[in-house]
Amino acid sequence: MAKRKTAFFCQACGAESAKWIGKCPHCGEWNTYVEEVIDQGKDEVWSLKVDTTVEKNKPLKLGEIKSGGDRRKSSGDAELDRVLGGGIVEGSLVLIGGEPGIGKSTLLLQVSLQLNYERILYISGEESLQQIKMRAERMQGNSDNLYLLAETSLEKIFDQIKNIQPDILVVDSIQTVFSNSLEATPGSISQVRYCTGVLIKFAKQSNVPVFIIGHITKDGSLAGPKILEHMVDTVIHFEGDRHHAYRILRTTKNRFGSTSELGIYEMNAAGLRQVSNPSEILISQRDSYSSGVAIGATVEGNRPLLIEIQSLVSSATYGTPQRVSTGFDLKRLNMLLAVLEKRAGFRLASQDVFLNIAGGLKVDDPAIDLAVGLSIISSFNEIEIPTDYCFAAEIGLSGEIRAVNKIESRIAEAEKLGFDKIIISKFNKISSNNRTKIKVMQFGKLHEIISELMG
Numbered sequence: 001m002a003k004r005k006t007a008f009f010c011q012a013c014g015a016e017s018a019k020w021i022g023k024c025p026h027c028g029e030w031n032t033y034v035e036e037v038i039d040q041g042k043d044e045v046w047s048l049k050v051d052t053t054v055e056k057n058k059p060l061k062l063g064e065i066k067s068g069g070d071r072r073k074s075s076g077d078a079e080l081d082r083v084l085g086g087g088i089v090e091g092s093l094v095l096i097g098g099e100p101g102i103g104k105s106t107l108l109l110q111v112s113l114q115l116n117y118e119r120i121l122y123i124s125g126e127e128s129l130q131q132i133k134m135r136a137e138r139m140q141g142n143s144d145n146l147y148l149l150a151e152t153s154l155e156k157i158f159d160q161i162k163n164i165q166p167d168i169l170v171v172d173s174i175q176t177v178f179s180n181s182l183e184a185t186p187g188s189i190s191q192v193r194y195c196t197g198v199l200i201k202f203a204k205q206s207n208v209p210v211f212i213i214g215h216i217t218k219d220g221s222l223a224g225p226k227i228l229e230h231m232v233d234t235v236i237h238f239e240g241d242r243h244h245a246y247r248i249l250r251t252t253k254n255r256f257g258s259t260s261e262l263g264i265y266e267m268n269a270a271g272l273r274q275v276s277n278p279s280e281i282l283i284s285q286r287d288s289y290s291s292g293v294a295i296g297a298t299v300e301g302n303r304p305l306l307i308e309i310q311s312l313v314s315s316a317t318y319g320t321p322q323r324v325s326t327g328f329d330l331k332r333l334n335m336l337l338a339v340l341e342k343r344a345g346f347r348l349a350s351q352d353v354f355l356n357i358a359g360g361l362k363v364d365d366p367a368i369d370l371a372v373g374l375s376i377i378s379s380f381n382e383i384e385i386p387t388d389y390c391f392a393a394e395i396g397l398s399g400e401i402r403a404v405n406k407i408e409s410r411i412a413e414a415e416k417l418g419f420d421k422i423i424i425s426k427f428n429k430i431s432s433n434n435r436t437k438i439k440v441m442q443f444g445k446l447h448e449i450i451s452e453l454m455g
Helices: 078-084 104-114 129-138 154-164 189-206 227-231 278-282 330-343 366-381 407-416 446-454
Strands: 005-010 033-038 093-098 120-124 146-150 168-172 210-214 234-240 246-254 262-268 271-274 293-300 303-315 323-326 351-357 389-392 421-425 439-443
Touching: 005 189, 033 189, 078 234, 078 246, 078 262, 093 104, 093 189, 093 227, 104 120, 104 129, 104 168, 104 210, 104 271, 120 129, 120 154, 129 146, 146 154, 154 189, 168 189, 189 210, 189 227, 262 278, 278 303, 293 366, 293 407, 303 366, 303 407, 323 330, 330 351, 330 366, 330 446, 351 366, 366 389, 366 446, 389 407, 407 421, 439 446
Parallel strands: 093 210, 093 234, 120 146, 120 168, 168 210, 293 389, 323 351, 389 421, 421 439
Antiparallel strands: 005 033, 234 246, 246 262, 262 271, 293 303, 303 351
């Protein structure tokens, strides 16, 4: 019998130590180290038969390696395919995290029901089969190739994997799965790391894509060891407010594509509806426009979006002026306020400023600086910005209007949504072959734009 081995793991970051220590040297947290038993004497849960006649692994020259490419298959969901970089990569392991009730299980069950031509094994460690059946009925979906299993034991899960031979594996959630090879409790650092490692080995050796759902902590990060995010191929966060209809699927790590893409869904009684034109939902529909509203053109990955910037400026009557921002970086807002006061002459130091990105989107694109600045000026002066204008430019510290990237896709999106004019930097170069009906206005200084719009 193999010798029993113990180690101490930090419950905050997953760091390992041979002995107990009070303060974690990696994350700085106190009293987070817990002793866990590791038994390395038992056989691995997953193993494949290999040809013993094949010679041992040896280094190869770069030119000798055959390129396999990323063999992808469509998930049947255009938004998920976009976030994954073009589809599901064979042999990849995708980790999806999000707040409780945000729709993670709904998304993967919906995708499983759409892939009728693939044999899918859906492992649920949190819900009964009857609960999953009720959700599937609400989605009005059915598939003869979808197999459901309510199980948390890793050994029993792989027994069914060997019997069914699925084309896609879904595990909901990784924190509920445990292996008898370890004496640690389910959800512990060592269990999560070990079970994920076995699933990765299975995915790579069998070329079966694996989706796992992960819990998140109260600060919004994925629960479990930080090494979990390093182990998997793709990390996706499902964001949004449970009390609002719209959800955003955003990737933070992707070995097979861009990390700047996002997908937008609308939650309804029948599941998640793909929002193919998010600019329409990010721009409020109302009878009349008021001051403090400006439309900015941003780009998430390769997708251009038009978003509505809402500002409210009022006199500070309770001492220190407030600066409140929703969906926009507060430090950048303070910088823009300083530029407006110093370079444009607007006395905002004694004003409360509230800024909101409509639709619940979080934007860090500097191209919306101009829309943010003009919405603040509009609210401060109580002057409406004409509704046929949109903006795409960065504001510099000296009040200059700076160029932004992918300007032609921003212009095309503005034209598609019916805007007549778009204001950009004069330093942006536009192709002479760009035939658009929208009027492109180019400026170099902030005060020139203010004079154009507000006189």
